[in-house]
Amino acid sequence: MREIKKTDFKVTEWSGGKTTELYILPEGADFSKRDFDFRISSASFTGTSSNFSDFYGYQRYILPLQGFIDVKYEGLYDRHLEVFEAEYFDGRWKTYSENSLDTLDYNFIVRNGSNATMEIVREAKEVKADGYKLYVFSPQAYKAELNGEVKEMNAWSLYIIEEDFKITDLKKPIIICKYK
CATH class of the missing domain: 2.60.120.10 (Jelly Rolls)
Structure with a gap:
């Protein structure tokens, strides 16, 4: 068993708040270059709406740890997520969300074809x-x-x-x- 502590997480700013990277595989991969197999992260929001980044070639899981998220997939469907309700979707879908101001989410992004x-x-x-x-x-x-x-x-x-x-x-x- 290996423990990665909160003090070891990588925190970065994004246009709508802060993202905390808990883990990325392979270790040392660059999230912005899309050279990773999977990434686990948590994000906070400074506003009540957000456009999701295009993650063509990846599948995504998202769930609120606090607050709520309404995910809206252009031309497909909408879904309301309460705390610990997970959504799984294609990273290439054009996705928009509305959320409570106190929302904190959890994300698991995996390369297509991954087990x-x-x-x-x-x-x-x-x-x-x-x-x-x-x-x-x-x-x-x-x-x-x-x-x-x-x-x-x-x-x-x-x-x-x-x-x-x-x-x-x-x-x-x-x-x-x-x-x-």
């Missing part, structure tokens, strides 16, 4: 790695059992886990991004 998924865990359970690397995040501390030992998992840390583990105590949902 990846995202799961929201809402209760204590056994999590199977099944050959995936697991990228586990929660805005609140929780407890997990790894190799028979119960560990306190820190809020706002990203854990990279390559084996089965058990979530034993949580107060808010946990997000698990899986990639192989």
Whole structure:
């Protein structure tokens, strides 16, 4: 297990707020050059609307950690997202959003053809790695059992886990991004 702490995250400004990069693969890839396989990030907003960047060649997951997001896909459909409700969509879709001013989101962007998924865990359970690397995040501390030992998992840390583990105590949902 590897822990990446909040103090290690990369924070950058964007036109509508701040983006915090929790992890990018390969490590050291340049998000702006689109030379990554996947990226996990969280963004805050300074306004109540935003145009999403075109991520042709990628699939996207997004969910609010606080506030709400109304995503609107030009010519397709609209969807209202409350806290921990995830949306999965094609990164090339022309996407616009409206949100509450206090919105903080979570993003998982993966290259097309990748073997990846995202799961929201809402209760204590056994999590199977099944050959995936697991990228586990929660805005609140929780407890997990790894190799028979119960560990306190820190809020706002990203854990990279390559084996089965058990979530034993949580107060808010946990997000698990899986990639192989």
